[in-house]
Amino acid sequence: MSRMQGALVAVVLVFLGASVLAGQQPTPAPAAAPPAVHLPEWAYTPPNPPGAPPPPSSLPTDDNAVVRIPGVERTLTRGQLRGVTEIPDWRPEEHTGAPAVVRVGRAAEGVRACGFCHLADGGGRPENASVNGLPVAYFLQQMEDFKSGARDSADPRKNNTNLMITYAKNATPAEIRAAAEYFAAKPYGKRIKVVESRTAPKVRLQGGMHMPVPAAEGGGMEPIGEQIVEVPDDHLRAEARDTRMGYTAYVPVGSLNRGKMLAATYQCTTCHGANLEGLGPVPALAGRSPSYTTRQLYDMKLGARKGPWAELMTPIVQKMSLADMMNVSAYAASLSPPAATTTRAAN
């Protein structure tokens, strides 16, 4: 993200975030200071400093305004997209059987509907976890870890991790299991395109993720630097939480080959499966958000994520540089999960 735009966007995020959460979160977490360590900001997308105006949204401001997305007959209002009472869902026929905790949550008791941030199909967004196709055992362990303090973000400003910790504490075991089983059964396909490139779109932080700055607002391509630029393929559909929208990750030239060699060096396939498609309760990496994967590696290296099964990763991440993490995350994201990867072990 360019520094200047960063400054501009800051307030928006804070403002938007606050307004969306105001209804559900009686006690917003106090603004945390940035950590003393270096963080790959492209992966953590920290909030901009307070005071910056929000970037213009593709959505109308009026909550009664009707919103349409290409290829879908159904319409939702701007208000519905805020997901206050129920998550916005453009394709409910694909998400039958979503349990109440996924679809509506218990906002009054501090449990946000999972499907709001992670989307109705669990596909998630770069700033959070893709939970579709996750093994039930892994999902349950993560909730335990959030609850026990074993899973945190290396960046205390990462508000959605802080929220997740709250939800994990407030949700009942039955709700957690219902969500785990629902998401485990959701197909996990490829929705990201990884492109090696010397340039990448100028981005700004919008709704928690990096989005390309439109040409009319000073956007365009700029030298990529040593980072991954992961952006949604469509502003409107990203803002409207369309589960079928794709993402593109721009990565420095040579990343994929370096990532492949690193994956071999670190024997990722031993536990994550021959094509990094997941194995038993070990999560898939193929086709997943590289921003997410890098954050996990870095969180584990810094000890912010230290649940029991994360201990297996400790000796590996200790040896990895930040560049290694970026390359291997890009490589994993570039792989396709098997076409028929759907339900994982349910235990």
Place this chain on the structure above:
Amino acid sequence: MSRTPFAVVAVVLVAIGGSVVAQQQAAPAPAAATAPVLPVPADLPEWAYTPAVPGAPPPPSVLPADDTVVISIPGPTKTFTRGELRAAKETMDWYPEDRHGAVPDIVRFGKQGARQCTLCHTPDGAGRPENAPVSAYHPAYFMQQMQDYRNGLRKSADPRKANTNAMIAIAKATNPEDDRAAAEYFAQQPYPRRMKVVESKTAPKVRMQGGMYMAIPAAEGGGMVPIKAAEIVEVPDSNLGAEVRDTRMGYTAYVPPGTLNRGKQVAVRSQCATCHGANLEGLGPIPALAGRSPSYTMRQLYDIKQGARRGPWTEVMKPVASGMSVQDMMNVSAYAASLAPPASAAPRGTR
């Protein structure tokens, strides 16, 4: 099993084995009534599974038959009667000063339907070759195993293995609080350095006694015999010590020459260290292999390959075990057993 009696015993074994299997199929035991009796795999490594010889007269015990007789062993000043050592109510411990933390009731006394853990797994959790060495296991691993027994995801490839069947019944009788108490107790017990692995062209003649192989005493026709190519002969260093559950007693595993080097190669090729730790000393919730019973490790690899053991985390081992021959498993089990466990195994994490 020694050569000379082997020839003699062979016919008996086949005959009796046959009749027992036939009986089970015709009129299954009540406990097995719901589950189909699985056939014994053709290449089952019997040295690891130590199947009981049905109908065979029990070998002479080192211990007296009279329950009032007082037993002492070299070292400790305390004594137990023969009756106390049967541990009908609680497990006798020759060295309670070696334990870390209070022994939970479930571990020491058991409960209705669940024998106390320490009767079979011994007070330090190190167990015996016929069962699991549960000391220093991560509680998460321990808890998962109990779940797997309960859910039918952990069985023995040998349906005759009575103690696995007993463990399944025990897991169904305990509750999560019992499991956690036991898990946290055993997690704190260091695994002892008690295993000596010896490459040798010969190994002691053995016989089945109390669930494990023991060396036949010289006075009863024991001695050394040539070792088989694909066999480990794992025996306690003292028959008395084994029978009275002396937790400071050592074991010796005799393996054919060249086994350890081959096992090391299998370990490298199979990338065991990635999950089991650089020295196979365990990593996070993944169990240690270093210095543990090679018969036990062998059984687990074989059970996983056969699909008898298939809990969620076992799926990670499935491709590895599937790529191993029985010979590979034997080599790698011997190699892992030959490594020293950490000198003072620190208590493992509790979650």
